[in-house]
Amino acid sequence: MQSLYQYLKQVSIAMKTKDGIKMSDSFSLRHSHTKNSNLLNVDSEEVLQTIDHHLGEITLLHLKCVTAVSRKDYNEAYSYQSPLVQQWIKLFQAIKDENWLLPVMITVCLDLRCLALKVGTVTSGESSTVTKPREALEKAAEALMNCFRICTADNRAGERETKKWGMMSFVNQLFKVYFKLNKLNLMKPLIRAIDSSPFKEKFSKAQQITYKYFVGRKATFDSEYALANEYLTYAFEKCHKSMRKNKRLILIYLVPVKLLLGYMPTKAVLEKYDLTSLWEVAEAVKCGRLNNLNSAMEKHQSFFIKSGIYLILEKLKLIAYRNLFKRAYLQVKNHVVPMQVLLAAAQIVDNEPVEMDDVHCLVANMIHSGKIKGYISLAHQKLVLSKVDAFPKLSNINHSN
DSSP states (O other): OHHHHHHHHHHHHHHHHHHHHHHHHHHHSSSGGOOGGSSSSSSSHHHHSSHHHHHHHHHHHHHHHHHHHTOOOOHHHHHHHHHHHHHHHOOOOOOSSSOHHHHHHHHHEEEEEEEHTTTTSSSSSSOOOOOEEEEHHHHHHHHHHHHHHHHTTTOEEEEEEEEGGHHHHHHHHHHHHHHHHHHHHGOOOOOHHHHHOOTTTTTTTTHHHHHHHHHHHHHHHHTOHHHHHHHHHHHHHOTTOHHHHHHHHHHHHHHHHHHHTTOOOOOHHHHHEEEEEEEHHHHHHEEEEHHHHHHHHTTTTTHHHHHTOHHHHTHHHHHHHHHHHHHHHHEEETTTTEEHHHHHHHHHHHHSSHHHHHHHHHHHHHHHHHHOOEEEETTTTTEESSSSSSSOOOOGGGTTO
């Protein structure tokens, strides 16, 4: 088992040789050294006397954080990790012509975010510092933003040494925090920065997948379904097949988007990723069976709410009604459809009471949003449909209406 002296020597060598990867491992809360009992409850003087004073202070903060994590005292661990990150940021900014510290910054910021998520959870004892979970995440976001700004401000021409290579990594971390804090509006300037970056297509595949996933999710909430479909599809197709958990997570948001655009997912795919709950929704929408859709929404309500897609799935009710009315139109075989026919169809498949006024509102909404081409003849109580493309493809419709 590595002694404290050996660990400190390793840190010193990594600094002298500018080995960002080894330095990153030495300060990672997920590295094997954090399980080393020789590095717990260390003597502060020994650390500060063994290595350079400034680096010694940072190292001491890390070892105190490791000790707190070993006790599952995440409040205290966060209280050490936060100033540790600030110290590294100062050093990162001070080194003007090199980017070898990028792996370290990415690692310590990731650990800060993860600790922030655990602040306020059950600890093994009384914590010396009490921080509110939301406040911890907001401070973590500030640190991440500082790193992002340092990266974007590096305007050196040489690609190899530029700090810009860290931009997408910090942006993805910020996205995770903003979704947790429900501050999606703060994503806009970050998206613009990445989309205008000459490195946009050069970042690692894993980073690009994560980026597309979060931007796709944001587009979903902004009702930009075509963009959401493009980004989430990219993330799903490029995500390695061995990353089953991640592919399932992407599908949770991609499937509702596909349904809103009129695309039907296959049952086999949803079964493969244990998402049969979404298959029940998809089948009900396709057939226009509102009773089945309502039952599926109620049955899987907790899962849909927890995943953040319940309100998006609610929008599928109008699509289900559209598909129902299209079936009624095909049965009538005439571009003029009595409103009474649509009312009868709605009353059969909806387990909620439906009246003629409800059908008028539904049809008017569909005409306004472009889901149906036609008009309602109030005098004759009939829906007069266009003879050409009366029910346009949902993928061609502006869903922001």
